[in-house]
Amino acid sequence: MPAIDFEGRSVPIHAGDSVASALYRDGVRILSRSFKYHRPRGLYCVSGDCAHCMVTVDGEPAVRSCVTPAANGQRVARASAWPSPEHDVLVSAWWMRALLPVGFYYKLFAKPRWMWPLAERYIRRVAGIGPVDTTARPGRILRRNHHPDVMVAGGGAAGLAAALRAAGRGESVLLADEGAIGEKVAPGPTRSAIAKLLASARAHPQVTILEHTRVTGLYDGPLVIAAGEGVAHWIHPARIVIATGAVEQHAVFPGNDLPGVWLGRGAARMAGVHGLAPGRSTVVVAGTTEALEHVETLRKSGTVIRLVVAPAAIAPHVPSGIPVVVDGTVVEARGGRSLRAVVIMGPAGRTVVSCDALAVSLGFVPRDGLLRQASIGIINGAGDVVEPGCTVARAIASGEAAAERPLSAPMSVVPGVGAPPGGGIVCTCEDVTTKELSAAWDEGYRWTELLKRYTTATMGPCQGLLCHQHLRAFVVSRSPAGPAGAPTTARPPARGLTMEEAAAGAEHAIEQRTVLHDRHIDRGARMDWAGAWKRPASYDDPLAEYWAVRRGVSVMDVGTLGKYRVCGPDATEFLDRLYPVDVRTIKPGRSRYGLLLNEAGHIFDDGLVAAMGANDYFVSATSSGADAAEAWMRDWAETWRLRVHIVNQTTALGAINVAGPSSRDLLARLTKDPVDNDTLPYGGLRKITVAGIPCIALRVGFVGELSFELHHPRSRGVELWDALLAAGKDLGIRPHGLDTLKLLRLEKGHILVGQDTDFDTTPGKIGLESLVRMNKPYFIGRSALERLATRPPQRRLVPLRFAGTNAPDEGAQLMDGDRHVGYLTSSRYSPALECGVALGWLATNGGSGPVRVVAVSRGQRRDQGEVVSAPFYDSKSVKLRG
Amino acid sequence: MALLITCPNCGSRAYTEFWFGGELPAPPPAPGAPVDASAEFGRVWYRRNVAGLQAERWFHFAGCRRWLTVQRDTRTNAVHAGD
Ligand SMILES: [Zn+2]
Numbered sequence: 026m027p028a029i030d031f032e033g034r035s036v037p038i039h040a041g042d043s044v045a046s047a048l049y050r051d052g053v054r055i056l057s058r059s060f061k062y063h064r065p066r067g068l069y070c071v072s073g074d075c076a077h078c079m080v081t082v083d084g085e086p087a088v089r090s091c092v093t094p095a096a097n098g099q100r101v102a103r104a105s106a107w108p109s110p111e112h113d114v115l116v117s118a119w120w121m122r123a124l125l126p127v128g129f130y131y132k133l134f135a136k137p138r139w140m141w142p143l144a145e146r147y148i149r150r151v152a153g154i155g156p157v158d159t160t161a162r163p164g165r166i167l168r169r170n171h172h173p174d175v176m177v178a179g180g181g182a183a184g185l186a187a188a189l190r191a192a193g194r195g196e197s198v199l200l201a202d203e204g205a206i207g208e209k210v211a212p213g214p215t216r217s218a219i220a221k222l223l224a225s226a227r228a229h230p231q232v233t234i235l236e237h238t239r240v241t242g243l244y245d246g247p248l249v250i251a252a253g254e255g256v257a258h259w260i261h262p263a264r265i266v267i268a269t270g271a272v273e274q275h276a277v278f279p280g281n282d283l284p285g286v287w288l289g290r291g292a293a294r295m296a297g298v299h300g301l302a303p304g305r306s307t308v309v310v311a312g313t314t315e316a317l318e319h320v321e322t323l324r325k326s327g328t329v330i331r332l333v334v335a336p337a338a339i340a341p342h343v344p345s346g347i348p349v350v351v352d353g354t355v356v357e358a359r360g361g362r363s364l365r366a367v368v369i370m371g372p373a374g375r376t377v378v379s380c381d382a383l384a385v386s387l388g389f390v391p392r393d394g395l396l397r398q399a400s401i402g403i404i405n406g407a408g409d410v411v412e413p414g415c416t417v418a419r420a421i422a423s424g425e426a427a428a429e430r431p432l433s434a435p436m437s438v439v440p441g442v443g444a445p446p447g448g449g450i451v452c453t454c455e456d457v458t459t460k461e462l463s464a465a466w467d468e469g470y471r472w473t474e475l476l477k478r479y480t481t482a483t484m485g486p487c488q489g490l491l492c493h494q495h496l497r498a499f500v501v502s503r504s505p506a507g508p509a510g511a512p513t514t515a516r517p518p519a520r521g522l523t524m525e526e527a528a529a530g531a532e533h534a535i536e537q538r539t540v541l542h543d544r545h546i547d548r549g550a551r552m553d554w555a556g557a558w559k560r561p562a563s564y565d566d567p568l569a570e571y572w573a574v575r576r577g578v579s580v581m582d583v584g585t586l587g588k589y590r591v592c593g594p595d596a597t598e599f600l601d602r603l604y605p606v607d608v609r610t611i612k613p614g615r616s617r618y619g620l621l622l623n624e625a626g627h628i629f630d631d632g633l634v635a636a637m638g639a640n641d642y643f644v645s646a647t648s649s650g651a652d653a654a655e656a657w658m659r660d661w662a663e664t665w666r667l668r669v670h671i672v673n674q675t676t677a678l679g680a681i682n683v684a685g686p687s688s689r690d691l692l693a694r695l696t697k698d699p700v701d702n703d704t705l706p707y708g709g710l711r712k713i714t715v716a717g718i719p720c721i722a723l724r725v726g727f728v729g730e731l732s733f734e735l736h737h738p739r740s741r742g743v744e745l746w747d748a749l750l751a752a753g754k755d756l757g758i759r760p761h762g763l764d765t766l767k768l769l770r771l772e773k774g775h776i777l778v779g780q781d782t783d784f785d786t787t788p789g790k791i792g793l794e795s796l797v798r799m800n801k802p803y804f805i806g807r808s809a810l811e812r813l814a815t816r817p818p819q820r821r822l823v824p825l826r827f828a829g830t831n832a833p834d835e836g837a838q839l840m841d842g843d844r845h846v847g848y849l850t851s852s853r854y855s856p857a858l859e860c861g862v863a864l865g866w867l868a869t870n871g872g873s874g875p876v877r878v879v880a881v882s883r884g885q886r887r888d889q890g891e892v893v894s895a896p897f898y899d900s901k902s903v904k905l906r907g
Numbered sequence: 908m909a910l911l912i913t914c915p916n917c918g919s920r921a922y923t924e925f926w927f928g929g930e931l932p933a934p935p936p937a938p939g940a941p942v943d944a945s946a947e948f949g950r951v952w953y954r955r956n957v958a959g960l961q962a963e964r965w966f967h968f969a970g971c972r973r974w975l976t977v978q979r980d981t982r983t984n985a986v987h988a989g990d
Contacts, residue, residue, distance in 0.1 A: 172921075245984065246922065261921060263911075602938050624935070624951045656926065656966045660974055664935065673972070803938040808947050 027097035036101075039299075041208070044090035044101055045071070045078050046299040054284045054363055056080060056090060057103055060485065061456035065362050067284025069453075071291035073203055073520075074272045074392070076454045076486040077282075080104070084158040087486060087521060091291075092204050094237070157524075166523075168257045168530025173199040173233070175428065176249050176262035178240040178395055180206035182215065182417050183408020184268030185222035186424030191266075192231035194428075199260060200226065201238040201251045203520065211290070211297030211322050218417045240269075242517020243398045252522055257529035264403045266427045267396045268420075271389035271409035275453075275491035276310070277446035279357045282453050285364025289386030293319040296326035304328055304382025308367050310355060311335040313414060316386035317342050323384065331380050334369055350376070356447070358383060389413035390494050394519030397512065445495075445502035452492040454485020462499050472509045473500050488519055539584040540679060540742040550762060556649030558585045561762035568856065570761035574728055574769055575857055577757040578685035580749050581766060583734065584742060587632065587651025588674040589644045589658065595667035596640040603661060604634060605788065605797040605804045611636045616710055616723060620788055620796055621646070621654065622806030626813055628786050630654050631778050635710045635723060643710070643721060643736075647778055651675045661805070679742035682725070683749060684732035684761075686907065691753045692722075692733055700733070707906040716748035728766065729773040729898055731907035768853045771862055774824050774895025781822060781850040781864050787813060791822040792895075817871040820847065824895040825878070827861030830854060833880035833888045839865055841875040849880060855897060861888065862897045912986055916971035928964030930954050931976050958982055 028035040029047060038047040045056065045068055055065045056078045066077040073092035081102045082088040090101070175191040177184045180202030188198045207219040226232045238253035249260040273288040280286070285304060287295075289311075292303040306329045309320055316335075320343065324330055333343045334353040343349050353371035358364055366379040391410045407427035408420035415423065446459050457480045470479045473496055482496050483489030489496070493513065501510035537558045545552065550561035561582065564570060573579035591600060601608040604619040611617050616635035620628050630653070632645040646654035655673050662669050683692060692700050698713035700722070705711050710723045718741045723734040737745055750758055761769075767777070776782060776791060787810060788797045797810065827833060832854040839847040852863035867874045880888045899905065911919045933950050936942050955961075961981050966974050978987040 247984075261923075652968065655972065656928070656968070656974070659966075659972070660928070660964070663974055665938070808936075808942040808944065809951065812944050812948070 029095055029097070029099040029101050031101045032103065038095040038097070042095040042299065044080065044082060044088075044093045044095045044099065046091075046295065046301060047095045048090065048101070049295065049301055050299070055103075059282070059456050060454060064282060064450075064456070065284055066282060066453070067363070068287065068295065069282075069291055070272060070288045070491075071294045072209055072272060072288075074487055074490045075275075079486065085523065086157060089521075092209070094205070166255055166257055166525050166529040168259060168533065171199050171233075171258060171260045172262075173197045173260065174263050175199075175266060176260050176264070177201070177266045177268060178249070178251075179268035179270055179408075179410070180219075180223070180234070180236070181210075181268055181270050181408060181420065182218050182222060183270075183410075183420040183424035183427070184266065185219065185226050186421040187266040187268060187405075187407050187428040188226050188232050188424075189222065189229065190425040190428035192226075192229045196231065198232045199235065199262070200232060201235040201240050201253075201258070201260075203237065203239040205236050206234070208298065209294060211293040211318070213297075213318050213322075215417050218421070222421070239520040239522075240395060241520045241522045243395060243404070244517065247403065250517070250522070252520075252526040257526045259530075264405070265399075266405050266407050266424070267393075267399070267410055268407040268424060268427070269392040269395055269410050271413040272392050272490055273385075274387040274390050275495065276355065276385045276387055277449040277451055277459065277495055278355055279447075279449045280359055280364075281449040283358050283360045283364045284362065285360065285381050286358050286383045286385065289313070289316050289319050289384045292382065292384035293322045296328070297322040300326055302326040302328040302382075303384060304364075304380065306331045306380045307382040307384060308332045308334070308355075308369075308378055308380045310383070310385045310387065311339050311343065312385075312387040313389070314339060314342070315414075316384075319384060319386065320344060320347070328382060332369070332378050334371075355383065355385070390490070392490060394488050394490065394515050397515035398517060398519065445498045451495045451499070452480075452482035452485060452489075454487050454492075455481045455483075457482040457492075459499070462496070466499075466503060471500070471504060473497055473511060473513050476500065477513050483513060486521060488515075489513065537585070539582055540739055541582045541584065541746050544743065544746055545582065545760075548760065550760075553763065555585065555763065558648055560585060560648075561760070563762040563764045564760060566759075567762075567764055570759060570765040571768060571856060573757060573759045574685050574730055574761055574765065576686065578683065578687040578691050578753050579759055579761045580746065580753075581682045581684065581761050582680075582746070583648075583682045584679035584739065585648035585651075586675070586680055587646030587648065587654050588678050588680070588736065589646070589655065590637075590642070590672040590674055591644050591658070591669055592637075592641040593667075593669040594640060596642055596669050599662060599665070599667045599669045600634055600642055600644070601801070602665070602804055603658065605801075605806065605810075606634070607798050607801065608634055613638050613641075614709055614711065616643075616708055616725075618796070620793065621657070622788070622804075622810075624805055624809060625785075626787050626806040626809030627784060628778060628782050628788065628791075629657075631776075633723065633725065635721075637710075637721075643723075649779065677739055678736045679739040679745075680734055680736045681742070681745060681749065682728070682732055682734045684728050684730050686731055686904070687753075687756045688731050688733055689907075691749065691756060691758065694752045695748055702907070705733075716745055716752075718745050718748075720745075726902070726905045727773070727775055728769040729896065729902070730769075730904055767851070768855070771851050771853050771864065772855050772857065772896065772898035774864070774897060776822070776864065777851070786822075787818070789813070790818045790820065819868065819870055820866050821869050821874065822850070822864055823867045823874070823892050824897065825849070825863045825865055825880075825890045826893045826897065827852075827863065827880065827888045827890045829861065829888065830859075831888075832861030832863065833886070833890070834882040837880040837882040837888075839867060839878045839880055839890070841878055846875060846878060852880075858897055861890075863890070867892065912965055912967075912975070912977055914967050914970055914973070914975055916973060917967060920967070920970060922965075924967060924969035925965040926968050928966055928974065930956075931962040931964055960987065 026037045028037045036051045054067045057066045069075045069077040071091045073089045078090045079087045080090045083100050174196035175198045177188045177200040188200045192198045210216040238251045240251045242250050251258040273290050295301045308331050311333050330347050332348050334350045340349050340351045350371040353369045356370045357368040359366045367383050369376045391413050396406045405427040407424040465479050470476050477483050483493050497510050545561040548564050550564050552559045553562035606617050606619040613636045616633045621630040630646050630650040635643040658671050695716045696713050707724050713722050718737050720735040720737045725734045832852045835852045837849045847867040849863045849865040855862045876892050878890050880890050913919045
């Protein structure tokens with residue numbers, strides 16, 4: 026026989042069992058201990074709403090056992106009790122509740138301060154609903170996107186009717202329900218109606234049904250998140266129908282949370298669906314006509330109906346032979362670890378009735394957590410969630426209407442409130458009593474939102490489903506006029522969402538790779554993220570990579586650079602307005618380095634502008650800024666209505682930088698085109714053929730050595746890479762990665778936009794005034810720079826030199842005596858200069874700032890540094906021009 | 908699929924295909940024309956942040972890679988006709 030493992034013992038399961046029904050059949054009555062007072066809790070709603078039945082299933086805490094199908098081999102355990110949930114000594118918290126006044130976490134242990142760590146340790150052990158399994162299991166939950174016309178949350182009569190109506194009009198429909206559809210409903214006319222609708226929906230090709238899938242939240246878009254078995258569904262519908270139904274009203278009286286006290290539908294479900302009686306002798310509170318069906322269902326399960334408490338309108342319909350108290354109320358439930366008796370106040374006075382089950386049907390409260398999250402006018406409610414307690418026929422009509430009705434404004438449903446709660450536990454998730462609400466009220470928290478925050482009522486796993494109406498009724502009874510009793514704001518998640526489900530798909534990040542990716546891996550490269558790209562950080566030997574560039578020859582895959590062809594009659598005019606450098610004077614066959622400024626005069630990218638011919642340019646941008654640079658260019662081209670073509674060649678072209686004193690010799694071996702310093706000088710460009718591959722060769726200077734950036738058709742990248750490495754073998758060629766590049770450029774004092782700059786960095790702050798031609802009549806950011814010129818910068822990015830073989834940390838803080846004066850943005854040890862080289866922000870307060878500073882790294886390491894001038898390496902740039 | 912944006916090149920597409928470019932700013936001064944510094948400062952730095960119909964820029968990165976201007980109700984996400 027299939028069985029679950031319950032705290033080390035085997036509990037058999039029957040067909041159709043939930044975890045809770047299997048445990049209940051086996052005699053388990055206490056499923057959890059309450060959050061604060063460790064009161065025993067058993068089955069109550071049996072609809073997945075309350076927190077009473079939450080257990081740990083296969084390591085996942087806070088699983089509602091009443092809606093979780095039992096499966097062979099499942100490991101089930103209860104949480105948060107000592108020594109066991111049956112005999113939890115921490116229940117003493119209930120008797121000591123005077124010591125845990127409302128809001129105690131805000132005030133009780135605030136003084137003396139030394140008490141807090143001890144108290145915190147106690148609270149952490151006592152409170153909570155089970156430990157979280159922190160083992161990472163990436164990829165266990167998949168993310169799946171859906172794009173239906175209509176999304177329906179809830180598979181009751183209203184939801185199914187809405188789905189069928191929409192599908193009938195040819196719309197695609199996705200319907201999600203947190204359980205197996207129809208199975209939560211006890212046998213009867215409602216269940217039959219649902220079964221009929223379900224059969225039609227299953228047969229309809231336009232309807233997709235997701236069962237055991239919790240709709241947890243609505244987000245902008247709209248985006249609906251639903252968590253299913255092993256799948257997080259991201260649903261992007263055009264319209265949404267919320268048909269999440271209603272939950273039976275939570276009754277508040279002393280002892281209302283004892284095991285043995287059930288909501289009427291819960292007891293009926295257990296009896297009708299699983300054939301399990303709620304107790305040996307049962308008292309039924311029949312405030313609704315539906316409760317009369319429950320009486321029949323319960324009787325069939327084998328319990329004795331001791332008494333029915335019913336209003337005058339319903340009392341005559343109670344089956345004969347059952348004692349009835351007309352117009353009575355339950356005022357108390359008595360018992361220790363489970364119900365032993367109820368106290369009923371009737372017209373004839375108090376009666377104490379001994380019983381071990383109480384089924385309470387007082388009316389219905391909308392399960393409207395999702396509906397109340399709706400802020401946009403394409404969301405409709407249907408059925409019980411808008412008309413709690415409506416008939417099946419009414420629910421079907423309402424569902425059909427909801428599928429039709431085009432809405433222009435958000436649907437707002439503010440249900441009325443009933444009588445204020447009596448004594449007892451208002452919020453069973455968070456253990457908040459009516460007394461505590463009163464205490465909070467007396468302390469001045471006189472608004473639903475304030476009471477909620479201060480007492481944490483409505484903030485537990487049920488998100489106020491059971492207690493929100495009581496919280497409002499409490500406030501309205503004391504402050505009948507005015508907005509104090511307004512509903513609290515509903516936010517996602519409406520149902521529990523595990524971290525794993527929330528993170529689903531995060532590991533599906535799209536990784537951009539160049540065609541050389543496998544070549545890098547083969548060489549043992551350590552790959553690192555650079556924006557959306559994966560790039561080699563380093564190969565086997567960073568120092569060898571470095572010396573290959575400085576003394577021999579090296580290659581680097583720079584195919585991730587943003588690359589654009591900009592041409593057309595207005596291309597020169599366009600780029601001259603875009604860049605602060607002078608673009609008009611760039612002769613064909615020459616390039617110029619330029620910063621990209623926004624309208625505020627702040628640097629957001631940099632790159633080369635290379636003239637291929639008249640009004641024909643090749644423009645580059647940083648790897649991570651490539652997309653933004655394109656959007657930026659297109660925005661301005663359209664704003665100015667200039668005649669330019671912008672062709673993004675970022676993915677079409679690969680690029681390999683061939684750098685080092687021997688780079689020209691290497692290139693000469695692979696090309697018949699001239700690459701001498703007169704034909705292709707520093708800053709020049711030329712179309713050449715290398716190893717049979719057409720390239721645009723750019724003489725660039727980022728690393729500070731003779732170098733050629735070869736832009737080529739991406740499809741031939743591997744061929745070019747292999748040819749270069751093969752031809753350069755005797756020259757000691759080896760590729761270098763990003764780590765080496767960052768050191769090489771730092772030795773030249775070149776900035777990395779984003780690392781050395783902030784969002785508000787102007788060229789003047791980083792000593793690049795020479796790249797701004799204020800004598801041009803216009804460029805983007807010019808008027809902002811003109812305005813800023815009247816205010817000398819309060820800080821500057823400066824080059825610093827540190828003695829010793831250990832450079833300070835990047836991010837080290839700079840001190841001038843005991844005055845904090847800045848921090849380092851880049852810092853490396855330079856093997857060529859045998860000292861630390863760095864760039865850092867220094868407070869200059871409009872002047873020049875200190876010359877000698879101390880850099881404080883992690884672990885309080887201190888390095889004496891000196892502000893110098895850049896470049897550190899090859900200061901006259903002789904090598905570069907080679 | 909809601910929050911649909913109608914791209915003049917590609918048709919009705921999901922908002923997830925676009926980057927949001929913010930409110931449609933006032934037109935910039937013509938290049939080279941004299942600039943009123945304080946008006947320009949306001950144009951660059953201030954946003955109206957309306958609750959209601961707003962003209963705004965979207966870049967169709969997953970489609971034609973062109974900018975478009977749409978009228979969106981910031982309270983309901985209803986997108987009305989383009990500019
Ligand atoms: Zn488009």
